[in-house]
Amino acid sequence: DGGITQSPKYLFRKEGQNVTLSCEQNLNHDAMYWYRQDPGQGLRLIYYSQIVNDFQKGDIAEGYSVSREKKESFPLTVTSAQKNPTAFYLCASGGQVNTGELFFGEGSRLTVL
Amino acid sequence: GQNIDQPTEMTATEGAIVQINCTYQTSGFNGLFWYQQHAGEAPTFLSYNVLDGLEEKGRFSSFLSRSKGYSYLLLKELQMKDSASYLCALNDYKLSFGAGTTVTVRA
Numbered sequence: 001d002g003g004i005t006q007s008p009k010y011l012f013r014k015e016g017q018n019v020t021l022s023c024e025q026n027l028n029h030d031a032m033y034w035y036r037q038d039p040g041q042g043l044r045l046i047y048y049s050q051i052v053n054d055f056q057k058g059d060i061a062e063g064y065s066v067s068r069e070k071k072e073s074f075p076l077t078v079t080s081a082q083k084n085p086t087a088f089y090l091c092a093s094g095g096q097v098n099t100g101e102l103f104f105g106e107g108s109r110l111t112v113l
Numbered sequence: 114g115q116n117i118d119q120p121t122e123m124t125a126t127e128g129a130i131v132q133i134n135c136t137y138q139t140s141g142f143n144g145l146f147w148y149q150q151h152a153g154e155a156p157t158f159l160s161y162n163v164l165d166g167l168e169e170k171g172r173f174s175s176f177l178s179r180s181k182g183y184s185y186l187l188l189k190e191l192q193m194k195d196s197a198s199y200l201c202a203l204n205d206y207k208l209s210f211g212a213g214t215t216v217t218v219r220a
Binding site: 033035040041042043044045048056058059088090092094101102103104105106107 | 146153154155156157158161200202207208209210211212213215
């Protein structure tokens, strides 16, 4: 079945550690996104990519990094520089950046201990 | 940049109608989305408006006025399963979300 797969679903990290969240899609979409959601709040854009080997910062990129080496994959690294990393992270993809709906993965819940 | 405003919470009775408003300010516009999100789950697509007017999809309808920077989502014949957060999202070359409106449906 076509879709977006995020892993892991739950992740615990000690302070000072980097962690990488995986996002894979087999929908042949060009655009991919990473959002962060805090309890009771909407989605805030971290990074997005319109095409392989290219990506742009969203509204809250500090403390995060991404890569887009393959069309299917858009991993997000939460670095130790991110001051409040505990959140629900959502990956999404879409056919074109400025048309059409986004399809979301199931999300990854990161907790810093 | 953009600014998206929606009410924080709304409560309604099963079988009733609820209208969720969304106002926005943006320097570029390529459409407005509405998504539904149940607690702890990913958002799911409800509707997309790119032209002014009303789009109807079963019990859900969405309206857009680009000149006023205004949209609303209308939920009719409310059911308990409609209790969720409803997110207004602006498409201006990247998708930016409002904070969401939590709708609680009471029996």
